[in-house]
């Protein structure tokens with residue numbers, strides 16, 4: 283397909299998503315099924331355009347002076363590095379191409395002045411109602427923070443030290459220009475894609491199939507590292523899902539901890555069995571939602587709550603979630619977080635620890651939940667997560683937002699500060 287056809291296809295997918303209120307992945311998949319002649323290069327180019335529009339929908343519309351899907355896609359293509367001249371030449375004589383916006387529109391779009399008069403939420407590319415919560419969560423820099431949450435993400439992996447050294451995995455991934463990540467000692471990174479390319483499907487690589495590495499954002503790796511899984515301890519991963527953090531906890535303990543993995547959702551938990559086997563993780567007992575865990579109450583050295591959340595730290599990867607999020611959904615997640623913390627805390631033994639993690643940057647889901655929990659649990663105190671960071675990642679820069687809460691501190695990672703997805707980390711300790 284020529285560029286014009288790809289642009290027309292991206293417009294079609296966006297119209298379909300909007301008209302039928304469907305997830306972007308479904309709309310892209312259906313387009314692919316209905317257009318089997320399109321090659322993999324076409325599909326990735328079209329996918330990039332659609333995702334770029336979703337990431338920056340409001341600022342693109344403001345700069346283009348139009349919310350029409352074609353205007354947004356042209357804006358995304360220009361932002362991805364096409365010059366107006368190259369774009370005009372590429373569309374010349376292409377009968378599938380939508381009409382190119384006028385020179386005036388393009389000049390206005392490219393001018394650095396155009397966004398200066400935009401409302402804050404437009405410049406930040408978020409729904410209006412989120413401007414207040416994001417400002418309260420991320421401070422004066424919040425617009426730059428939100429803009430970075432609208433960038434294309436890198437592909438991060440975690441070397442599985444149970445089976446390999448990071449350098450061995452790096453050598454294995456050499457054809458993909460992977461680099462060590464700057465913060466996590468386990469991390470490997472393939473930089474964000476440029477232009478029309480796409481990330482390699484590393485899951486078909488021998489190293490992935492044999493468990494030498496996992497796909498895991500560096501922020502998620504750091505959250506697992508900060509949880510400080512020690513050899514010889516009992517650990518409960520209470521919201522284990524598909525086991526991303528369970529596997530990291532097993533690796534951190536050198537396969538020498540007793541790890542219990544639980545999740546309320548059987549479907550989400552299902553992939554954990556294969557992943558444990560592939561990673562060579564030992565000492566992990568998976569509990570189905572139907573299991574009675576009462577015998578484990580008060581016995582854990584560490585309970586990790588990787589809580590259900592809005593995912594407001596992962597908008598680079600799931601930009602459609604940003605536009606679907608509503609105030610009532612945020613309230614619902616907060617209630618779930620309180621309930622999960624309440625239940626999970628019962629498993630912490632006297633003197634044991636409770637790590638609270640989300641992949642959100644919103645204070646309501648993070649520090650505010652910790653404050654609410656502490657208010658009704660005087661038997662717990664908040665630890666200093668900055669000190670845990672310094673101890674766990676010696677020599678690493680303080681690449682986070684820290685907030686003092688009571689006598690301790692909590693941390694938020696963001697793409698702007700940490701180069702990771704947005705993650706929150708707090709550690710609480712039960713009185714001995």
Ligand SMILES: C[S@@+](CC[C@H](N)C(=O)[O-])C[C@H]1O[C@@H](n2cnc3c(N)ncnc32)[C@H](O)[C@@H]1O
Nearest residue numbers: 521522523525526527545546547550588589590
């Ligand atoms: C952020 S995801 C976990 C991701 C996982 N830890 C990982 O690293 O791959 C949150 C999980 O919490 C689970 N969950 C939601 N409510 C729960 C509850 N009341 N008890 C236990 N798990 C719950 C969800 O099913 C979901 O799998």
